[in-house]
Amino acid sequence: MSARLHICAAGPGVTVQDAGRFGYSRYGVTPAGPMDEAAFLTATRAVGAAAAIEISLGGVTLETEGASLAVAIAGGAFDIRLDQQKLPSACLIPLTPGARLTIRAGVSGAWCYVAVGARFDLPLALGSLSTHARSGIGPKPLAAGDALRFLGVAPAPDGAQAIEAPWLARDDAPIRVMLGPQDDYFTPKAIEALLSAEWRVGARSDRMAYALEGPQLTHSRGHDIVSDGAAIGAIQIPGSGAPFVLMADRQPTGGYPKIATVIGADLGRLAQLRPGETLRFTKVGWAEAVAARAALKNKLAAGAVLTPLAAEVSTEKLLAVNLIGGVVSGRE
Incomplete structure (x- = not known):
């Protein structure tokens, strides 16, 4: 069929x-x-x-x-x-x-x-x-x-x-990141700013990358590296100091240093933010990132619950049905 x-x-x-x-x-x-x-x-x-x-x-x-x-x-x-x-x-x-x-x-x-x-x-x-x-x-x-x-x-x-x-419920908790792989290209002040600032999703955000607006992040060793693989969730910092989070349509390689990477379990939460909405980051280690990914995978494997919905009763349907047998005066 x-x-x-x-x-x-x-x-x-x-x-x-x-x-x-x-x-x-x-x-x-x-x-x-x-x-x-x-x-x-x-x-x-x-x-x-x-x-x-x-x-x-x-x-x-x-x-x-x-x-x-x-x-x-x-x-x-x-x-x-x-x-x-x-x-x-x-x-x-x-x-x-x-x-x-x-x-x-x-x-x-x-x-x-x-x-x-x-x-x-x-x-x-x-x-x-x-x-x-x-x-x-x-x-x-x-x-x-x-x-x-x-x-x-x-x-x-x-x-x-x-x-x-x-x-699927909205969760406004900080987005978890692991530092690196090129966090050594940034000053301690820049890393502190990444983790403490409130960031706004910029209007230029799309499937390739989410542009973040906030404080300028300063490089300590220049803003160019030998191009390497670009993973989804990587936070690239070009010469402007404004972060870009690489998303599903990211380029395969990139030559800007990556200060941190959003963990897999939080990528969907980040993706669901609209331009103009704000977020914060928090640092986690490898073990927590793996555990969070495993926990989400287990929830998905267990599956969602399906609940039948009652048919909607519209005004049109009510008027089409004979609900009463007659009308009497309130004085009777």
């Missing part, structure tokens, strides 16, 4: 992403993949999918044709509506032909994932479906008028269900 998913409307930054494109960094090919891995896995595992549609603040509107689809949604606290029914920001729903799913920015969060219980009918690019817009590798970013075809469509659920996944 096949189905088509129509993109009725789409803001910028709507792409197809799977786990990423690995093994090609040596050739200058970025991994890409999801900005918030935990949210991506929450959605894809709910429907047994390998890839999802990643949505940014501009939102998206979707309709299906040909078959009902099992659709799982997870990410930031986005505004999710099926036709006019408001849904939880993490949910599993049947998307029937003619129904319209609208996802818009909500109270918080920068990224949302829509996974379908089916297989994308798209060609792999270097073994992956992930879109890397800057290089043109993978499917092109989605826009209004596009349609995605799916194969091997799984049965849709009978009704909508909330996905209860505590790890």
Whole structure:
């Protein structure tokens, strides 16, 4: 069985992403993949999918044709509506032909994932479906008028269900970092500033890097190094002294010293911050970073809890039902 998913409307930054494109960094090919891995896995595992549609603040509107689809949604606290029914920001729903799913920015969060219980009918690019817009590798970013075809469509659920996944909740605790690998290129005052200042996510932030606004971080040994591998979460400091946190579409190598690296367990929390929002950093060691990553992995492995949602009772439905048998005077 096949189905088509129509993109009725789409803001910028709507792409197809799977786990990423690995093994090609040596050739200058970025991994890409999801900005918030935990949210991506929450959605894809709910429907047994390998890839999802990643949505940014501009939102998206979707309709299906040909078959009902099992659709799982997870990410930031986005505004999710099926036709006019408001849904939880993490949910599993049947998307029937003619129904319209609208996802818009909500109270918080920068990224949302829509996974379908089916297989994308798209060609792999270097073994992956992930879109890397800057290089043109993978499917092109989605826009209004596009349609995605799916194969091997799984049965849709009978009704909508909330996905209860505590790890998706907003957490304003400091973002944990490990110093290095080039923290010796910075003055002690710069490292102290990194860990004590309040940083603001800049407007130039995107899938490649998050630009941070705050105090200038001073180099002690110059701002150029021999280019080396650039890991996701690395905090590069160019000559301007303004930090950039490398994200999913980062360059494979870089020649600016990296003062610290965001630990894997906190990358999703950082990714979900919008331009203008603030954060702080705190230093941790290797053992704590590994333990935090393992704890998140175990929570994801245990899985989310699905809770059936009661059907919405609208005014139109109430008026269509004969609720009373007659009217009497209050004096009687």
